[in-house]
Amino acid sequence: MTVTLADVAARAQVSPATVSRVLNGNYPVAASTRERVLRAVDELDYVLNGPASALAAATSDLVGILVNDIADPFFGIMAGAIQSEIGGPGGRAGGERLAVVCNTGGSPERELTYLTLLQRQRAAAVVLTGGAVENTAHATAVATKLRKLGEAGTRVVLCGRPPAPAPADADAVALTFDNRGGGRQLTEHLIGLGHRRMGYIAGPEERTTTRHRLEGHRDALAAHGIADDPARTVHGRYDRRAGYEATLELLRREPDLTAVVAANDTVALGACAALRDSGLRIPDDVSVVGFDDLPFSIDAVPALTTVRLPLADAGARAGRIAMGREEVPPGGIATIRGELMVRGSTGVPKGA
Amino acid sequence: MTVTLADVAARAQVSPATVSRVLNGNYPVAASTRERVLRAVDELDYVLNGPASALAAATSDLVGILVNDIADPFFGIMAGAIQSEIGGPGGRAGGERLAVVCNTGGSPERELTYLTLLQRQRAAAVVLTGGAVENTAHATAVATKLRKLGEAGTRVVLCGRPPAPAPADADAVALTFDNRGGGRQLTEHLIGLGHRRMGYIAGPEERTTTRHRLEGHRDALAAHGIADDPARTVHGRYDRRAGYEATLELLRREPDLTAVVAANDTVALGACAALRDSGLRIPDDVSVVGFDDLPFSIDAVPALTTVRLPLADAGARAGRIAMGREEVPPGGIATIRGELMVRGSTGVPKGA
């Protein structure tokens, strides 16, 4: 039925072992022999059997990329960058690796399921992107799973996710974003403009990204002696709708807010819509800031003040590390800072 | 080292075959035996060896999803929906399938490479999303590959992509978007408002989506006796920047354009930015329409008139078909229509 290595060997009049060697290029093979084998491969249209190869070699060409939400460009951009560094040549037989992205939908269970599936496939590497869920049970389960993956020879890289508490996965490399610093910068920018009554739309609870950005915001408030009124913080998902609803809620609680700090750009867009629908002008009546600087953020009207995260660069780096093509940062951890992008959505508060 | 089926069998005091049966749930097993086996699995923390399983069963739990651009929500939304229907229980051993998305970056070569990789892995199914490249050589190569995949037992589903010319892959199911109809609706909407001088920003050449949407536009023009001036059409990529530059080019060629028809929403956003930067108001000076109705389109200011494609529904359906959980449409082809969403970005032309 399907063409096997043995078929190719017969056609090239060599042993299966030789064909294997040609394909993997790990052993010396006479040029003429190689030539003949490759021709046979071509003529028979032979395709290596991945599972058989993986079984015999005890490792596969699969590399998994876990994302929280594949429909969110935040993850799409990182995943694309990671994949571009992995997809190229460099794998075993045939020269290509299969970089695959798995969508957890932010669900801890699915995250674990995918990790198990990847473990089952004997993946060569796994890259986990985005914030982690801060549930002790789950965090432990993930850390355990990552350790097992590492022990089984799977390289594990965290991209945009803080390292798990040592020594759970001391072997996992982590490229983490300075969410706290970014959060602080944004709020300080607003404070510098004269804002004092700022609403904060946080992401889902129990997520590291949510917590760190919020902490940065509070750090800035504290540093400037501004009281942190709990009523000014609302939690929601990382999507437009959550931003819309949270903004209406914030306005209800405190109608004379002068600024809204959103957990990310998508949420900020929803916030802008809610403000417009409430008859408020941006930034004349209320300033708005986002986070991430996704491509559409510059298209908002007015353009969004935000913190730019080098998603593509970080992803590419994570991909190279996963492939063993780039040195691991000292201590296995690198913190990547964001850059404040001041644009039209922020201005001096109304009274000033 | 790693725990194998045999270890579990020994611990549960049954034969390996029985363990396999319990795991796959395909054969009757006594409840008490099953119990014992599952306990052993748990105690030993056993993880099935995917490659070995795939080798023996001649099929794997892998399902591939090919997308042109993973950073584009158009694909992200479809991929997420497909994956949600596939990721669930229903696979072999362990009950889960590994739905993986592969990013071709729009490159025909990478598309073929991924198909080969998936073929190599003996994927259970493959879903190809988005428009196809209209290059004869490549189309033939893809069709051939798809046929081979089909012959090898891999289910092939096209989602948002027109069926390849029969009989190349007569076995592939195709869910295709009515891009031509959508294009026609948009232009007819503009014509109905009184527009006559419309610029068209098309997607990349040699792509079915590009061609179909453009043809719809031209159909509408022809139906209303409006001459189709080639100078009013510019090609570019499906991104914001292309929309920005193309709009400037269109304005240069014909400053008194009253409307811009963009290949998709992302491009439309770029067009809006270019118009604003040129001092033109939307829709007072120039109307703009997009295509797809991505989530951010309603957030544009003014909100974008566009054609809504049921991306999530289509993806979910494709996923179910790939899993054999939904009937194949008659003839293997289903055309999915879009819905015209009239919003603030279109209005009567200036002179009217």
Place this chain on the structure above:
DNA sequence: CTGTTAGCGCGTTCAA
């Protein structure tokens, strides 16, 4: 309902 027996297709020793 369960155990035994053969491979699945390939990588990798060990000799030659």
Place this chain on the structure above:
DNA sequence: TTGAACGCGCTAACAG
């Protein structure tokens, strides 16, 4: 530089 032989871990017949 090449071939022969073995086993990777599992599933699928076939008996029992």
